[in-house]
Amino acid sequence: MILRSVVGKLWLTIIILVSLVLILLSLFLSEQVEKTYVKDQKASLSQLADEIQKTLKALGSDQTQYLHDMSKISEMFNTYMVILDRDGSVLTNVGSPVVSNVPWKDVLSQQELDKILRGEKMEPKTERVSLDDQTGLSLPFLKDDILVVGVPYFNGEDIKGILILYQTQDQLSETDIKRWIFYSALIGIVLTTVFAFFLSTRITRPLIQMKKAAEKMARGQFSTRVPVRFHERDEIADLAMTFNRMAGQLEDSIHQLSQEKEQLFSILRSMSDGVLTMNKFGKVILTNPPADRFLGLWREKDSDKEMNTLPPPLRNFFNKVVEDEQEHMGDITEQGRTWAVIMAPLYAGDQVRGVVAVLRDVTEERRLDKMRKDFVANVSHELRTPLAMLQGYSEALMDDIAETPEERREIALVINEESQRMGRLVRELLDLARMEAGHIRVEPGQLSIYEFIQRVIRKFQALARDQQIRLSADLADGLPDVCWDGDKIEQVLTNLIDNAIRHTPPEGFVRVRVYEEKERIFLEVEDTGSGIPEEDLPFVFERFYKADKARTRGQSGGTGLGLSIVKHLVSAHGGEVSVKSSLGEGTVFIIQLPIRVKEEGKDL
Structure with a gap:
């Protein structure tokens, strides 16, 4: 020692x-x-x-x-x-x-x-x-x-x-x-030992203090300082003062780094985009909450994976970035959601020391972009067909192709039907635009549910008979009178029943069930039609959305706006609408409405 x-x-x-x-x-x-x-x-x-x-x-x-x-x-x-x-x-x-x-x-x-x-x-x-x-x-x-x-x-x-x-x-x-010479030598050795120990201890005391201070700083106590006797200014005292200056600068640097680290973590935590940092071996070393949620999708699927392991889609991006040493970007889709990924290399000198990835959930953006494209395509398609028919039949009249009054009447009838169809499309587009802008005015009135439902059913009985479909109403006993905007709820049921009849094959049935539960009125429109695929259920209330991608608007007879209008009208009444369906087994639309609807902030 x-x-x-x-x-x-x-x-x-x-x-x-x-x-x-x-x-x-x-x-x-x-x-x-x-x-x-x-x-x-x-x-x-x-x-x-x-x-x-x-x-x-x-x-x-x-x-x-x-x-x-x-x-x-x-x-x-x-x-x-x-x-x-x-x-x-x-x-x-x-x-x-x-x-x-x-x-x-x-x-x-x-x-x-x-x-x-x-x-x-x-x-x-x-x-x-x-x-x-x-x-x-x-x-x-x-x-x-x-x-x-x-x-x-x-x-x-x-x-x-x-x-x-x-x-x-x-x-x-x-x-x-x-x-006496040897006695003097022995005494000199003893005195030398004592004074040497005293001198060495006095000389090395600042060094020992600096050693202890360095050990404390190694444990994170950066405020440690070495005491200096200014009346004994020598090289060791100067070294101690230099050590204290170094410790002060190091403490300031650590404090600044800590502040920058906290600021960086705060920025990362507040970001809506996910951020991941990986080392050069692909191990995740830093994430923020959105990135944790993204990684959680794969951890739920494979619980055996380590917490810091990259999912396969990101692993492919990572390999490309490390191999090319360039930024790569693209989309990842999982469980119905889409993320835009931008991944870039991190350098230590000339060597790649890791990779940083930024993830943005663009599901809504992609959906809205698709809706925009579908809207333009559908509106163009919906308008193109009647316009083509109007142009063709009008040219036939101008060229005197129809020779008899009956032929001219038939051509005029087609022109009239297509004009009405175009007007109906434009009207529904205007109604939907007003609804999405929040310009829906609900004017509640007292209604008897029994009379209201029967009136709506009678309106579709003839159409149902022509399609060989059984249309019925199933109303629970003791239903109270309600305070709804009758015209708007009738439009809701009209759109749902019309859709059900159009998508139900002959010999099928359409049934309207009404019952009360937890002080709310439930309206269900059930059919035995072709059903809706499970992956399409979250999107059926969007504009122009078609569950059957092969079916055209001309074949179905609708504008593709009915369910979107239904959702807005029900929401305006403070209610909710949902759908249950299985492909080939039929569909059930469920509407929940309060018994009394507020008008302009007043409970009627």
Whole structure:
């Protein structure tokens, strides 16, 4: 964990660097102490021993006073002198009396004693002495380590013993110096560790704060800032200030993006057109409510499909757009509704990263366009036939083709019938135009349903007999009197009964049923005719709509406006009209009317 943090790396780097420096410095100083201080001490002690030896050799046998004087003088310079006889025992008449108890045979080896007694000089050396353990003495000037040198002791020309000069540890501080050097190095390492940790922590604290701030920003907390001490302006403080500026700009950018995203979503939700966005693999990633309703049509048909899977018609458009990298458009029809589709590629640089599609429900537009075309075609057709007949028969009269009065009368009768047919068509067109413009004036009046229905039935009895069709009325008991516009409701029933008779084969029947339910009067016109295909039922009340596409207006005898007029008249009375039919099984038109109809906002 230490090596994975900046504090740990910086701390270890400082400690290792300082430790190496202190250790190398300690070794260097120890070596220098060894080379300079100890070497000089040994040389000085050895030179002093040589000088004393020469003097003693020159004095001959009169040495006692000189030895006592040199002993006193050497002690002033922290150097002590001892004379041993040839057996290694201390001569008691010279030197300090306390050193006689020092076990010099343990300090100097037998080989060194023999070497000195042969007239050779012993090189200075450092030796360890423990007087407390061996003599029972505790001397303040004799401690564990001494620097000792030995030379032959001459009394005249003969070697009488061994002259030893030594310096105690109090005066010889080589070991102490080395020890304190290493103690100082150790203390330096410890202090370096503490200060390095403090320094690294202080230096890296802003970095740690920036790291925590970055983690918070990664979790979406873009308002996070790093505290900055302005009285400690350095590179790290500048970095923290730059980080805060970056965080502020990022927060502003995220806020603006969020606002733009919300604005885009609001626009998409408020659009009446459906919008879908797909990635380059054809998965739906964004939709608005109209697009969801569009996709719901296929999800209802195939519940196993994933929610973000394109329906087959859109998949074909998608493949074309991705392949061509161009915009494509067209229509999709499903369940009686039509959508206009515009699909275009979305780019990321030069690559197609997805596709956007706009869907518009154009069912009503297509229906109205078809109605317009059908209206023009039907009106042209309806007018063309009588105009052609009028032109032909009038030319026959002008050319005197009809020779007898009976032929001329017959031609005049045809011209009259076609003129009436044209007038009826124009009149119904004008009535329908007024109705669609809302210019229907309902003038309710009190009516007896029984008398009203019977009167309408009697009007069609002759026509029904001629067509060999049974026409009847089925009225429930206890029906109340109603307040309707009798002329307009009679026109409604006339159009429905006339249609029923014209589309019912011989030996069939047409029945008018009247009953009351939930304070509303129901009028049903039922026939046993050819019926209406199921796919045509939603459109039968449109102008000029023909359920039988092969039948012409001349064959049916109608103008194609009757059911549309029926719908407008019933709606003007506050009622509803519907149809039930099966192909080859007949048709039932159902009218619901209130018992009392309002006139100009007043309940009569």
